[in-house]
Amino acid sequence: MHTPLPDTHASAAPRRWYAHLYVQVLIAIAAGVTIGHFAPATGEALKPLGDAFIKLVKMVIAPVIFLTIVTGIASMRDLRAVGRVAGKAFAYFFFFSTLALIVGLIVANVVRPGHGLNIDPATLDASKVALFSEKAHETTITGFLMEMIPDTFLSSMTEGNILQVLVIAILFGISLAMLGDRGAPALSLLETVSMVFFKLVSIVMKAAPVGAFGAMAFTIGKYGVGSLANLAGLVATFYVTSALFVVVVLGVVARLAGFSILALISYLKAELLLVLGTSSSESALPSLMEKMERAGCPKSIVGLVVPTGYSFNLDGTNIYMTLAALFIAQACNVELTLGQQVLLLGVAMLSSKGAAGVTGAGFITLAATLSIVPSVPVAGMALILGVDRFMSECRSLTNFIGNAVATVVVSRWEGKLDTARFKAVLAQREPAAETPAADSRAADSRALI
Numbered sequence: 001m002h003t004p005l006p007d008t009h010a011s012a013a014p015r016r017w018y019a020h021l022y023v024q025v026l027i028a029i030a031a032g033v034t035i036g037h038f039a040p041a042t043g044e045a046l047k048p049l050g051d052a053f054i055k056l057v058k059m060v061i062a063p064v065i066f067l068t069i070v071t072g073i074a075s076m077r078d079l080r081a082v083g084r085v086a087g088k089a090f091a092y093f094f095f096f097s098t099l100a101l102i103v104g105l106i107v108a109n110v111v112r113p114g115h116g117l118n119i120d121p122a123t124l125d126a127s128k129v130a131l132f133s134e135k136a137h138e139t140t141i142t143g144f145l146m147e148m149i150p151d152t153f154l155s156s157m158t159e160g161n162i163l164q165v166l167v168i169a170i171l172f173g174i175s176l177a178m179l180g181d182r183g184a185p186a187l188s189l190l191e192t193v194s195m196v197f198f199k200l201v202s203i204v205m206k207a208a209p210v211g212a213f214g215a216m217a218f219t220i221g222k223y224g225v226g227s228l229a230n231l232a233g234l235v236a237t238f239y240v241t242s243a244l245f246v247v248v249v250l251g252v253v254a255r256l257a258g259f260s261i262l263a264l265i266s267y268l269k270a271e272l273l274l275v276l277g278t279s280s281s282e283s284a285l286p287s288l289m290e291k292m293e294r295a296g297c298p299k300s301i302v303g304l305v306v307p308t309g310y311s312f313n314l315d316g317t318n319i320y321m322t323l324a325a326l327f328i329a330q331a332c333n334v335e336l337t338l339g340q341q342v343l344l345l346g347v348a349m350l351s352s353k354g355a356a357g358v359t360g361a362g363f364i365t366l367a368a369t370l371s372i373v374p375s376v377p378v379a380g381m382a383l384i385l386g387v388d389r390f391m392s393e394c395r396s397l398t399n400f401i402g403n404a405v406a407t408v409v410v411s412r413w414e415g416k417l418d419t420a421r422f423k424a425v426l427a428q429r430e431p432a433a434e435t436p437a438a439d440s441r442a443a444d445s446r447a448l449i
Contacts (some may be wrong), residue, residue, distance in 0.1 A: 021208060022270035028209035029216050029277045036220025043221020049214020050278055056204045056211075057283050060197060062157045064286045065307045066169045067194040072300030073173030074187045081414075082174065082304070089305045089410050093313040096253075096402065100245065100315040101348050104322035105341060107241045113233040113323075114330030119383065166307050201286040208270075212277025219279065223389055231387045234327050238391055241323065242316055242398045250315075250405050257409050258419075261401075263426040267295065268404060272397060279389065281396040285310060288404060295425045296418030297411040305410050309403035316398025320391060321348045321366050328370070328380035340375055347372045 036043030073082055148163045150156035156164035176183045247261065254261040265272065268291060271284035285306065292302045325344055329336055336344065348369045370378045384391075411417040 020270070021205065022273050024209040025212045025270060025273040025277055028213035029273065032213045032216030032218075032277070033220050035213075036217040036222075037225065040221040040224065043217035046214040046221075047218035050211050050216075050218060051214075053207050053211025053214070054278060054280055054283055056207065057286065060201055060204060061162070061282065061285055062165045063197050064194075064201065064289065065162065065165050065303065066157070066172075067190055067197060068289060068299055069166070069169035069303035069307070070173040070176060071187060071190050071194055072298065072303040073170065074176040074183060074190075076177065076300050079174055079177060082170070082300075085301055085304055085410060085414060086308075088413050089308060089406065090312070092406050092410060093309065096249075096315060096406075097313060097318050098349060099249065100318035101322050101345055103241065103245055103249070104319040105326065105345060107237065107319075108323045108326035108330075109341075111233075111237050112330055113237045114327040114332075117331040117383075118333060119331045119380070162307050163311055169303070198286070198290055201290065205287060208274050208277075208283075211283070212274060215278045219389055223387075231384065234324075234384065235387055235390055238320060238323055239394050241319055242394050245315060245319060246398060246401050250402060253409060254405055257405075257412050259408065259422065259426060261405070264404060264408070265401065267291070267426055267428075268401075272400065275396045275400050276393055279393045279396060281310065281400045284400060288400065292404065292407045295408075296421035297407050298414075298416045301411045301414060301416060302407055305407045306403055309406050310399075313403055313406055314395075314399050315402040316395035317365065318348070319398065320395050321369060324366055324384055325369060325373075325376060328383060329376045331383055332377055332380050334375055334377075336375060340373065344369065344373050344376075 032043070032046075035046070073079075076082060147161070148167050150159070150161070150164040150168060153168060156168045176186060179186075246265075251261040254264065268288070271287050271291070274284045274287075275281050289302050289306050292306065293299050322345065325348070326336070326341075328334075348365070367378060367381060370376050370381065408417065408422070
């Protein structure tokens with residue numbers, strides 16, 4: 001059953017260019033860069049603006065994920081479908097995460113961005129990366145699995161651990177679905193509460209330009225564009241590799257799924273600019289879920305794929321891990337054999353899962369990988385510490401786009417993608433409103449029952 005598209009011919013006149021969120025965020029980023037460059041002290045002082053906005057978003061992430069997953073699963077009724085969606089999502093995540101690691105490895109060997117630096121590991125200040133190394137040692141597969149289980153039902157919400165919220169929501173949704181008709185009143189209530197929270201998200205997002213301004217002013221003010229000079233080759237290599245991965249690899253996936261990756265990027269431009277401005281893909285998580293639903297992906301699939309992908313489908317982080325590891329090895333004149341590089345790849349695959357959901361996962365997983373591969377000095381991470389903030393933006397953007405593509409692909413595999421709506425939204429024949437899509441939510445629920 002397809003969700004009918006609304007009649008847009010009689011809609012109100014289009015908003016002025018400056019009223020669009022993506023324009024406001026773009027202007028805010030430019031202003032932040034200007035302030036940070038010409039008045040660094042002022043830029044650093046603006047850090048609370050970015051922090052406050054991210055805290056506001058994180059405040060609503062847990063309930064949004066919980067409500068979306070619970071109402072989606074309860075609406076599906078067929079619990080086998082839940083397992084099938086999860087299985088397809090994890091198969092997708094595993095394949096493309098591994099591919100991203102391999103791409104980073106190949107590019108590092110071809111471009112060799114660290115060659116010629118001739119760094120003596122003994123001269124590096126290991127204390128700068130000691131904190132990340134400690135966190136890496138604390139992060140194990142067993143510890144990660146145990147951390148998925150919250151202490152109490154409510155602690156998953158209060159602590160904001162996405163994986164814990166995911167576990168609780170799936171269990172609660174399955175329990176509600178098993179009640180059948182007796183659970184209908186509770187489902188109806190949760191649907192209403194869900195609409196309230198997405199309205200809250202739309203209110204919070206009005207502060208996005210302020211958050212992007214503060215975060216970008218702080219980044220440029222503290223680190224300065226000049227800090228990129230010494231490691232420009234690494235940063236440029238990472239950005240170009242990530243861009244090619246999105247356009248070529250994900251572009252092919254998108255084409256096979258019947259849509260254009262560039263059209264999807266255009267549809268999500270406001271969220272991508274927000275991720276760029278805040279260096280955090282979490283800042284756009286609620287908005288991504290909302291827009292994926294509006295584009296015709298059923299909320300049950302959106303609720304499972306997006307939050308899980310934020311922990312397991314980290315294409316940008318995986319490219320960064322192998323590329324950065326080989327950069328450090330090359331800079332320190334450590335020649336790795338093919339066998340050692342394959343070992344590095346295998347360790348990176350495991351450590352990336354072990355640090356899923358951990359703040360600063362990119363740097364922590366790199367530390368975990370290097371600590372198990374003794375040939376490459378962990379102290380070498382100090383070389384890239386100064387530019388990691390700039391690379392984190394690219395990691396977040398690539399991760400974000402990868403999860404958007406995964407959501408569409410899994411929806412299509414399940415035969416649940418509303419193709420007519422999806423094509424209309426990407427072609428911008430239907431306005432991609434920056435407000436919650438309550439109408440599509442209700443229709444998606446009916447289509448899944």
